[in-house]
Amino acid sequence: MEEGTGSTGPSKASANTADGVPASTEVLVIGAGPGGYVAAIRAAQLGLEVTLVEKDAYGGTCLNDGCIPSKALIHGADVAHEATTAEHLGISAEISIDVDRLTDWKDSVVDQLTGGVESLCRAAGVTLVDGHAAFVDDHRARISTDDGEATLSFEYAIVATGSRPIEIPGFEPDGEYLLDSSDALELSTRPDELVVIGAGYIGMELSTAFAKLGTDVTAVEMFDDVLPMYDDDISRVVREQAVEYGVEFRFGERAADWEPADDGVLVTTEDEDGATAQLAADAALVVAGREPATDTANLEALGIELDEDGFVPTDAQGRTVRDHVFAIGDIAGEPMLAHKASYEGEIAAAAIAGQPAALDHEVMPAAVFTDPEVATAGLTRDEAADAGYDPVVGRMPLQANGRALTVEATDGFVRVVADAATERVLGAQIVAPNASELIGEIALALEVSADLSTLAGTVHTHPTLSEAIMEAAADARDEAIHTR
Known part of the structure; x- marks a missing residue:
């Protein structure tokens, strides 16, 4: 050769x-x-x-x-x-x-x-x-x-x-003071205080988990909300729930510097106006x-x-x-x-x-394993409009879903997007427990070019969270029973 x-x-x-x-x-x-x-x-x-x-x-x-x-x-x-x-x-x-x-x-x-x-x-x-x-x-x-x-x-x-x-210059993980996600998953003891740099999907998953384990978590994010890749109503639900678990957020700030201090770290943050703040913790988790x-x-x-x-x-x-x-x-x-x-x-x-x-x-579903979970497939309303469709949207809040009430998880919703002319399903966004499982129904609907009447007319087991998909599809047709 x-x-x-x-x-x-x-x-x-x-x-x-x-x-x-x-x-x-x-x-x-x-x-x-x-x-x-x-x-x-x-x-x-x-x-x-x-x-x-x-x-x-x-x-x-x-x-x-x-x-x-x-x-x-x-x-x-x-x-x-x-x-x-x-x-x-x-x-x-x-x-x-x-x-x-x-x-x-x-x-x-x-x-x-x-x-x-x-x-x-x-x-x-x-x-x-x-x-x-x-x-x-x-x-x-x-x-x-x-x-x-x-x-x-x-x-x-x-x-x-x-x-x-991705490594932030000056914040290269060392496994002791500065952790990456792999380091965080190998800890043998729970940190009492943790600074999390980044509130994207990895940052939010781990921030929520450590907060539930009893760690005082402060998340630093340059953008103005968590999960900046998602719509505001999705980010809001996840952020508000994380706050309930004890996560403190510092939005509009970047991690500017750090130094070892008192068997931990002292992280300096800076906002767009140049104002600085210092955050003390056992370690900093860098998830950019x-x-x-x-x-x-x-x-x-x-x-x-x-x-x-x-x-x-x-x-x-x-x-x-x-x-x-x-x-x-x-x-x-x-x-x-x-x-x-x-x-x-x-x-x-x-x-x-x-x-x-x-x-x-x-037809590529995606999920974030926060609490509640977030899952999406297909197009959002804005993406559908940009693609030339006349989108129609149906929404089902979990407050009206019986199963959500029984598991105390009513802070979420199912939103279905379809083409107004043909009623073909174009996408969906789900904020709910087990959203990562629920999105499979939407992915299948997209794969087979199902329309709203197919989703709305399919009998769903009661009481289940999946009924919210059926109701959202019905809502897009102005036929919802349990929402208005």
């Missing part, structure tokens, strides 16, 4: 010095997160020879340091909070919280799932390599493992290197968002350049400018969601196998 980008296929004669690395493979997958491992399994199911290279842990950030462990922590915090705040129901309890044991349980959940990922890959016939992969040219990658280095030739490649936390990890696989060797937002440009099947190289997941653009990465992985695998497949990001 030639050395340059004019090479046409994998070589069968690569000399390897690292054990477990094959000389060649049909499909090289770099990264075993929710995009990479799904792509590898699907490609193997489709009869392709697949090698999956992962430098850290199978399951990626989502399974090891994000989605799963954070939801486990949130569950533990919910149990603790409910046990101590039910006196009005005639239930009183005194509890103790062993954060170390909670962390051990969380780790056991993660271990079970990561082991499952490895088992699924092996059962599908995927070759697993623990190491770091970087491209050498069009059809070769250098694999670095604990045993040494090897050259792996490939016919196709799927890059799924994920994302990492995430950025694509596009610099780990040496994409430059393939001539792949990033777009103006720092993502890898791809087509409707995940192909990059090099037809045999695909990019999926967080490096391929917003939204940075695990289920989006998995979906893109299946599409890329199908495309490599020669099957018809294409991405459709219009």
Whole structure:
């Protein structure tokens, strides 16, 4: 095989010095997160020879340091909070919280799932390599493992290197005074006071969880409300509930500086007028968002350049400018969601196998696991109008939902957006307990181009939160029974 980008296929004669690395493979997958491992399994199911290279842990950030462990922590915090705040129901309890044991349980959940990922890959016939992969040219990658280095030739490649936390200059996490989200999920003791820098989805999930565990939380946010990517009425519900749990907010301020102080930190914030304030805490949790990890696989060797937002440009099947190289997941653009990465992985695998497949990001649900949860799919009213529709909107407040009353969760709503002319459902926004589960009905409605009459006319179990979807659809048709 030639050395340059004019090479046409994998070589069968690569000399390897690292054990477990094959000389060649049909499909090289770099990264075993929710995009990479799904792509590898699907490609193997489709009869392709697949090698999956992962430098850290199978399951990626989502399974090891994000989605799963954070939801486990949130569950533990919910149990603790409910046990101590039910006196009005005639239930009183005194509890103790062993954060170390909670962390051990969380780790056991993660271990079970990561082991499952490895088992699924092996059962599908995927070759697993623990190491770091970087491209050498069009059809070769250098694999670095604990045993040494090897050259792996490939016919196709799927890059799924994920994302990492954005670092604020001067606030680089050190695991002691300054924490990132991974550090926060590994704490063995509960901090008495915590400054959270950022009130986006990660900041709000963890702020609420720690507040429920008894930590005094102060959240610092440059914007004027929490979850700045959502409509004001959604942000308001989440913020007001967080305040009830004891979270204090400082909006319109940025973290300007910090210093160690009294076995903790002293964080200096600054507003737009230059006024400063100092916040003392045991530690500061820095959650300013995430950025694509596009610099780990040496994409430059393939001539792949990033777009103006720092993502890898791809087509409707995940192909990059090099037809045999695909990019999926967080490096391929917003939204940075695990289920989006998995979906893109299946599409890329199908495309490599020669099957018809294409991405459709219009039906991509998203959820924030705050209290209450937030979930969305499709278009908002404004987005529908910008797209040329004449939108009609139906809304069902949870105050009128029987199930919401029985679980004491009436601060929320379901909003359904449809096209006035055809009544085709265009999207929905849900603020409610288990919104992440409820949004599946909307995603299906969007996928099959259902109209309002289908949602409103489908009998929903009573009493359930899902009835609010039915009522919101009926409200959009001026036919709601339980709201006006």
